[in-house]
Amino acid sequence: MSSAPHVPGVEVRGEWRDGYEQVLTTESLELIARLHREFEPRRQERLRARQERLRDLAAGGTLGFLPETAHIRADDSWRVADPAPGLVDRRVEMTGPTDRKMTINALNSGARCWLADQEDANSPLWENVVNGPLNLMDSIDGTLQFTSPEGKEYRVRDDVQLPTIIVRPRGWHLPEKHITVDGEQTSGSLVDFALYLASCGRKQVDRGQGPYFYLPKMESHLEARLWNDVFVLAQEHLGIPRGTIRATCLIETYPAAFEMEEILFELREHSAGLNAGRWDYMFSVIKTFRTRGGDFTLPDRNSVTMTVPFMRAYTELLVRTCHKRGAHAIGGMSAFIPSKDPAKNEFAFNKITEDKTREANDGFDGSWVAHPGMVATAMDVFDKVLGDKPNQLDKKREDVRVAAEQLLDVRSTPGEVTEAGLRANVSVGIQYLESWLRGQGAAGINGLMEDAATAEISRSQVWQWLHNDVQLSNGETVTRELVERLTDEEMQAIEQARGEAFASGRWDDARALFLETAVADEYQDFLTLPAYERMP
Ligand SMILES: CC(=O)SCCNC(=O)CCNC(=O)[C@H](O)C(C)(C)COP(=O)(O)OP(=O)(O)OC[C@H]1O[C@@H](n2cnc3c(N)ncnc32)[C@H](O)[C@@H]1OP(=O)(O)O
Ligand SMILES: O=CC(=O)O
Ligand SMILES: [Mg+2]
Numbered sequence: 001m002s003s004a005p006h007v008p009g010v011e012v013r014g015e016w017r018d019g020y021e022q023v024l025t026t027e028s029l030e031l032i033a034r035l036h037r038e039f040e041p042r043r044q045e046r047l048r049a050r051q052e053r054l055r056d057l058a059a060g061g062t063l064g065f066l067p068e069t070a071h072i073r074a075d076d077s078w079r080v081a082d083p084a085p086g087l088v089d090r091r092v093e094m095t096g097p098t099d100r101k102m103t104i105n106a107l108n109s110g111a112r113c114w115l116a117d118q119e120d121a122n123s124p125l126w127e128n129v130v131n132g133p134l135n136l137m138d139s140i141d142g143t144l145q146f147t148s149p150e151g152k153e154y155r156v157r158d159d160v161q162l163p164t165i166i167v168r169p170r171g172w173h174l175p176e177k178h179i180t181v182d183g184e185q186t187s188g189s190l191v192d193f194a195l196y197l198a199s200c201g202r203k204q205v206d207r208g209q210g211p212y213f214y215l216p217k218m219e220s221h222l223e224a225r226l227w228n229d230v231f232v233l234a235q236e237h238l239g240i241p242r243g244t245i246r247a248t249c250l251i252e253t254y255p256a257a258f259e260m261e262e263i264l265f266e267l268r269e270h271s272a273g274l275n276a277g278r279w280d281y282m283f284s285v286i287k288t289f290r291t292r293g294g295d296f297t298l299p300d301r302n303s304v305t306m307t308v309p310f311m312r313a314y315t316e317l318l319v320r321t322c323h324k325r326g327a328h329a330i331g332g333m334s335a336f337i338p339s340k341d342p343a344k345n346e347f348a349f350n351k352i353t354e355d356k357t358r359e360a361n362d363g364f365d366g367s368w369v370a371h372p373g374m375v376a377t378a379m380d381v382f383d384k385v386l387g388d389k390p391n392q393l394d395k396k397r398e399d400v401r402v403a404a405e406q407l408l409d410v411r412s413t414p415g416e417v418t419e420a421g422l423r424a425n426v427s428v429g430i431q432y433l434e435s436w437l438r439g440q441g442a443a444g445i446n447g448l449m450e451d452a453a454t455a456e457i458s459r460s461q462v463w464q465w466l467h468n469d470v471q472l473s474n475g476e477t478v479t480r481e482l483v484e485r486l487t488d489e490e491m492q493a494i495e496q497a498r499g500e501a502f503a504s505g506r507w508d509d510a511r512a513l514f515l516e517t518a519v520a521d522e523y524q525d526f527l528t529l530p531a532y533e534r535m536p
Contacts, residue, residue, distance in 0.1 A: 002018060002020070002021040004016060005021070005029060009033055009182045010029045010030075010180070011180045011183075013177065013178050013179070013180060014130070014179070015126060015127075017127070022134060023130055023134045023195055023199050024130065024195075025199070028198035028199060029179075031198050031238070032181065033181045034237060035190045035193075035194060036181040036190060039226065039229070040186075042229075043226065046172060046222060047173060049222070053255065054288070057288055057289065058292075062408065064404045065258050066258065066259065069262045072265045073261050073262075078268060079268070079326040080264055080267070080269075080273070080325050081269055081270070083328065085209050086209040086210075087113070087164060087166075087212065087246060087328070089112055090328055090330060090391065091365070091366040091378075091379065091382035091383070091391075092110075092111045092113075092366060092367065092369060092378045092379045092382060093111055093113040093330065093366055093367070093368050094109045094163060094375060095115040095333065096114075096115070096370070097117055097441060098117065098122065098131070098136060099131065100145075100146040101146050103139055104139075104155065105154070105372055107139060107163060108160060109163065110160055111163045111372075111375045112161075112164065112366065113366070114164070114165055115166050115167075116132070116166065117441075118169050119168045119169065119192075119214075119216050119217075120441070120451040120452045121442035121452075122442075123435075123439050123440060123441035123535075124174065124176070124188060124528075125439035125535060126536070129176065129191065129195070130195070132167075133199050136165060136167065136196060136200055137199045137200050137203070139156060140165075140200055140203045140204065142156070164209060165200075165204070165209075166214050167192070167213055167214070168215075168216055169189045169192030170188030170191075170216070171188075171216045172187065172217070172218070173217070173525065174188035174528060174529070174532065176188045177532075193234070194234070198238065201238060202238070205240060205241075205244055210244045211240075211244065212245070212248075212272065213247045213248070214247070214250060215247050215249045215250065216280070217252060217253060218253065219253045220255060220256065220259055221262035221263045221265070224249060224262075225266040228266050228267050231247070231270050246271070247271060248273045248275055248328070249267065249271075249273075250276075250280070251263070251276060251318055252277025252281045253280065253284040254281070254407075255284075255288070257281070257314050257407055260318060261321050264321070264322070273327040273365070274318055274321070274328075275329075275330040275368075276314065276329075276330070276332045276364075277333075277453070278306060279332070279454050279456075280453040280456070281314065282304055282457050283457045285298070285310070286298060286460040286464050287456075287460055290460065290463065291468075293468050294411070297465070298410060298461065298464075299413060300415055300416065300417060300418055300421030301424070301454075301458065301461060302424075303416070303421075307358070308412070309413070310406070310407060310410050314407060315364075317407070319363040319395075320363075323363060323392075323393055323394075324396065326393060327393075328366070329363065329365055330364060330365060330368070331356070331364040331367030332367065333449065334351055334369075334370075335449045335450075335454065336352055336447065336448060336449075337373075337447065337448065338371055348447060352369070352378065356381040357381050360381050365392055371449070416472075416473040417465055417471070417472055417478075418472055418474070421461075422483070423489075424446075425457075425461050425462050425518075426486050426487050428445050428446070428450055428454070428458050429459045429518065430487070430494065430507075430510050431443065431445050431450075431510075432445065432450045432454070432455040432458075433514055434509075436528075437509055437510060437513075437531065452528055455527060456526070456527050458518075462478075462518040462519070465478040466483060480519055484519070487514070487515065491511060516530060517530060
């Protein structure tokens, strides 16, 4: 049995298993230590800045384009780096967790890129943190195999074009408690980043591509600057040419929507574009102005479509901003997944087609699908719009003009707050949390893909409706008693639906966590923070 290598100041506190030595190497742990020592104070500073901004907003402030960076927006001369190998044609990107089976299924999906997710679709169980990069390493080495408990054999095909791998590390807010440096918990972002970079970075360069990343949940261009500085130091540390790393930033927080251009600017030598992360964006809209009542209260989650005014303003601005700077604009995730029921399946595929058609016509260069069964449908849509072109960076969208007021226009969102919407939030929130606590960060619930971002919407809507005394369409006011009663009823329904399997689930924990984050007066910034404390 191997054990963790000795690196001064570094302690691996997570359970050690055979094979981990391939990823938890001296080199990767030294990189984590160097990044931690160099950047942890700045990470903490940026997290404090988030809190300060939230306090200002709660006190009546608002969001707007920053006066201090107006010169960056006004300067037409700068562009991001030219697209890197493997990132020129990104018309369809698969997303999903990095367990062995799903890694193989994603690689065989026919998509152009694969977002290998250590974030929204992953729950940071220690074994997921280590196995993710381990599986990616095996896939690059061509040794990845899997046999299911039923005996089904999985292999990466050699007759399809493999997607370009883009790894999404955790956001800046999440700690990693299983690796400490000088006695301190490390950053989940830096651990995910360093484990992949150290184990796969050079291999990706050798096969003509590079270590590519998706960067989630950033709230300001100064957080992007922090990532850029991390990239510069890590490339130098590992002896990889500067600019080899490429990163696509998710614009998925309300404050970041006002700093798209600055985020591209900060990362320009490493930038691979922006992505419209619609689910976290919706969560962030609720969270940012959660105490400000009617003007920022959204109706039922399923009424907030991509065509409501404030969402439309956000995606239009994203395409225009990217193409002005030579950067790819990547669309988001429609939550519909295939169903065994033919009518529901047809509905889901129609929804995907509609969503991807709107994005392709708007100028996005590609978009996400959550399930391999949907790759061909999305490909068909983008093929029709792109034709032989690898992207549509030439579609400048200079017709688009988006003012701050349009991004902030939540009030014009049509729809109601209904008891069914409240029940759905409670039920989905609890079911997702139960799955997350067991180490599964994405789940299909009621025909929809649910992950950390969609669960954040569910619990934050309940919090917002409750703490703003919102009236349901049936005239009833949302109170703590009502939410608790519906929670009891929904728990009974879940127990009935799950049958015998219910007994082995972590339902008490999931229910308690949901109520702690959806009902308690003190709003938790991220559901995953208290959830992580309940994780071994
Ligand atoms: C807000 C955001 O950040 S969106 C991006 C993050 N979220 C995600 O990436 C979610 C990705 N999607 C998923 O994880 C899955 O599709 C789920 C959990 C929603 C549904 O998965 P399942 O219940 O397994 O669906 P289903 O039974 O239809 O799957 C059929 C096959 O496709 C595979 N599959 C489904 N989704 C994926 C995926 N995203 N990646 C790889 N394989 C997949 C399944 O493993 C299964 O394989 P098998 O037939 O070999 O056993
Ligand atoms: O990460 C994507 C999102 O929609 O959230
Ligand atoms: Mg997200």
